[in-house]
Amino acid sequence: MKKIKIFFSLLILSLGMFYFFWLSPKYTVPILMYHNIGYEEGSFYVAPENFAKQMEYIKNKGYEVITLDELVQGIKNNKSFKRNKVVITFDDGYRDNFQYAYPVLKKFGFPATIFIISDFVGKSFGNGKEFLNWDQIILMSKDDISFGAHTKTHFNLGSRVDEPVAQEEIMGSKNAIEEKIKLPVEYFCYPSGGFNEKTKEMIKQAGFKGACSTNRGFAKFNRDEYELKRIKVTNSDMTKPFSFYAKLSGFYTIFKRNRDPY
Numbered sequence: 712m713k714k715i716k717i718f719f720s721l722l723i724l725s726l727g728m729f730y731f732f733w734l735s736p737k738y739t740v741p742i743l744m745y746h747n748i749g750y751e752e753g754s755f756y757v758a759p760e761n762f763a764k765q766m767e768y769i770k771n772k773g774y775e776v777i778t779l780d781e782l783v784q785g786i787k788n789n790k791s792f793k794r795n796k797v798v799i800t801f802d803d804g805y806r807d808n809f810q811y812a813y814p815v816l817k818k819f820g821f822p823a824t825i826f827i828i829s830d831f832v833g834k835s836f837g838n839g840k841e842f843l844n845w846d847q848i849i850l851m852s853k854d855d856i857s858f859g860a861h862t863k864t865h866f867n868l869g870s871r872v873d874e875p876v877a878q879e880e881i882m883g884s885k886n887a888i889e890e891k892i893k894l895p896v897e898y899f900c901y902p903s904g905g906f907n908e909k910t911k912e913m914i915k916q917a918g919f920k921g922a923c924s925t926n927r928g929f930a931k932f933n934r935d936e937y938e939l940k941r942i943k944v945t946n947s948d949m950t951k952p953f954s955f956y957a958k959l960s961g962f963y964t965i966f967k968r969n970r971d972p973y
């Protein structure tokens with residue numbers, strides 16, 4: 712009996728030490744990544760009902776949605792965040808974000824960032840690839856939705872890129888969005904998560920305060936605001952037990968394999 716007591720005391724002590732010394736310092740505020748909110752098939756789609764359920768979960772479980780800017784300012788100042796924060800982002804600027812995501816975000820008062828491909832604004836390529844138009848973007852920018860740049864044509868900035876082309880893709884998108892929304896565009900998102908040391912430097916030189924990747928790059932714990940890792944939310948996250956909970960925990964990226972950025 713005594714031996715069992717000692718065993719369990721040691722077990723609890725080791726688990727406690729594991730948490731405080733190993734796991735806890737690795738906490739990172741989760742940055743959720745969405746693409747389409749709609750009914751088509753495919754891993755980039757979250758059905759509108761499931762998106763609404765996910766937002767409701769965030770609200771009901773007491774998480775606080777902060778802006779990407781609040782997070783980046785905190786990273787720069789070495790701030791330790793309370794463990795209930797979450798950031799919401801959308802890539803590419805699909806028109807369904809206006810139809811299905813915006814009303815839900817507005818209802819809950821959640822801020823979010825949408826990264827737009829400036830040359831694709833207002834265009835439609837079929838297969839659900841319909842993009843927001845400037846009226847919708849301007850309307851949302853007057854609310855809690857901020858807009859970031861995602862190049863002019865979804866240009867991959869990884870591997871060996873031609874510098875003048877990359878420069879035009881980066882600055883061209885920033886300038887085009889700023890001119891329309893009359894607000895500074897302070898954040899960037901690497902298309903397909905691709906970047907290299909040179910293009911990362913170009914993003915800094917362009918005056919962006921930070922940049923999001925996917926799971927590319929090996930800086931795992933978001934201490935570098937120019938290669939922020941994000942967590943892809945999927946349509947099945949509310950049906951698989953603990954899936955969405957794990958993604959919101961702040962420890963999800965530790966166990967996820969990172970990919971080469973180039």
Ligand SMILES: [Zn+2]
Nearest residue numbers: 802803902903
């Ligand atoms: Zn994209």
